[in-house]
Amino acid sequence: MTYATFPLGRIAGIRIGAHWSVLIVLGLLAWLLATAVLPVGAPDSTPVANWAAGIVSAAVFLASLLAHEMCHALVARRYGLRAERITLWLLGGATELPDEPPTPRAQLLVAVAGPAASLLVGGIFLGGAVLAAPVLPAVVSVSLVWLGWSNGVLAAFNLLPGTPLDGGRVLEAIAWRVTGSRDRARRIAGAGGQVLAAAVAAFGVWELLIRGDATGFWLIGMSWFLALAARGEMSAAPLREVLARIRLREVMSTDLVTAPGWYTVQGFLDQAARTRFRTFPVVSFGGAPVGVVSLSALSRVPSSARTSVRIEDICVKPPACLVASPDAPLSEVFSRARLRPGQDLVLVVDRGVLVGVAAPGDLARVLELTALGVRPGHDAGSVK
Numbered sequence: 001m002t003y004a005t006f007p008l009g010r011i012a013g014i015r016i017g018a019h020w021s022v023l024i025v026l027g028l029l030a031w032l033l034a035t036a037v038l039p040v041g042a043p044d045s046t047p048v049a050n051w052a053a054g055i056v057s058a059a060v061f062l063a064s065l066l067a068h069e070m071c072h073a074l075v076a077r078r079y080g081l082r083a084e085r086i087t088l089w090l091l092g093g094a095t096e097l098p099d100e101p102p103t104p105r106a107q108l109l110v111a112v113a114g115p116a117a118s119l120l121v122g123g124i125f126l127g128g129a130v131l132a133a134p135v136l137p138a139v140v141s142v143s144l145v146w147l148g149w150s151n152g153v154l155a156a157f158n159l160l161p162g163t164p165l166d167g168g169r170v171l172e173a174i175a176w177r178v179t180g181s182r183d184r185a186r187r188i189a190g191a192g193g194q195v196l197a198a199a200v201a202a203f204g205v206w207e208l209l210i211r212g213d214a215t216g217f218w219l220i221g222m223s224w225f226l227a228l229a230a231r232g233e234m235s236a237a238p239l240r241e242v243l244a245r246i247r248l249r250e251v252m253s254t255d256l257v258t259a260p261g262w263y264t265v266q267g268f269l270d271q272a273a274r275t276r277f278r279t280f281p282v283v284s285f286g287g288a289p290v291g292v293v294s295l296s297a298l299s300r301v302p303s304s305a306r307t308s309v310r311i312e313d314i315c316v317k318p319p320a321c322l323v324a325s326p327d328a329p330l331s332e333v334f335s336r337a338r339l340r341p342g343q344d345l346v347l348v349v350d351r352g353v354l355v356g357v358a359a360p361g362d363l364a365r366v367l368e369l370t371a372l373g374v375r376p377g378h379d380a381g382s383v384k
């Protein structure tokens, strides 16, 4: 969904985009309203008024879809999770949340936020329609009722219990809480998604063949998307399960060269040149871990500034740099960050003390060994 997407700007720092297919939705909804809903609900209204109200209502509906996605993103942010981009497309909205929620509670609240927003928005539209009915033209009242109703349906559909719908995440959070295993919970929600996909497909076929209703096509398309997403979720589980059993302390490097944060770039360069490392954990004068600095970050400092800029000023600090406890399962480390070789390093910190680091190379090695069915050994000594 990253291509064929046009940017619509940023809200609260989150990039908003729309896939071209959203125009189909806009057109279909406007057409549905102008030709089927409004002529019945407001029989005295003219076709021009119906089309105008239809187009405006379809656009407002897309805006309320955006509100749904924004609420997912904002709650995710409250838990320190990255929320990068929201894309509106043919089948609704999608919020990119690359990080895994840290607890079942966080997962539950992030998932519930979207449908809650839809219900609230829908309630406001319905309330507005009822309160303002005496003064508004019928075509506007009917549009408001339709908006309220559609947002309610949106909330209800999204709460169906299967991955990748919000209800699937809710189910996953509850199962995670009950079983204590995120991976089992994920499989349960994935299975829910597959059952759901089959049910939606069957309903779509019934709509199409028995009732002769073209929305069947849309439902079949939706079921295909649901099935693919649910399967992707389930096939990722076994590797994640293995990684969940390996602790960071088993693969981290303890042989490391730290960069003193109070050193100037020039001062540290002389020291860095004598090591084989490309990335370094930065420590404060008191020895506390501060962040990570890479040779590539050092190279971006103009040579005239090397004697005045301090390492502390240019190092990458949390949350941009990953800090984890030695007992953190690798599955968590992998899900929290995309690590770039030569630039990123996981700081392994125990009670405020830096006890080791894990570089992308270390983690890639674990992945490769795991894929070969070999459990990675302890003395993996190199940081590359």
Ligand SMILES: [Zn+2]
Binding pocket: 068, 069, 072, 114, 115, 158, 166
């Ligand atoms: Zn949602």
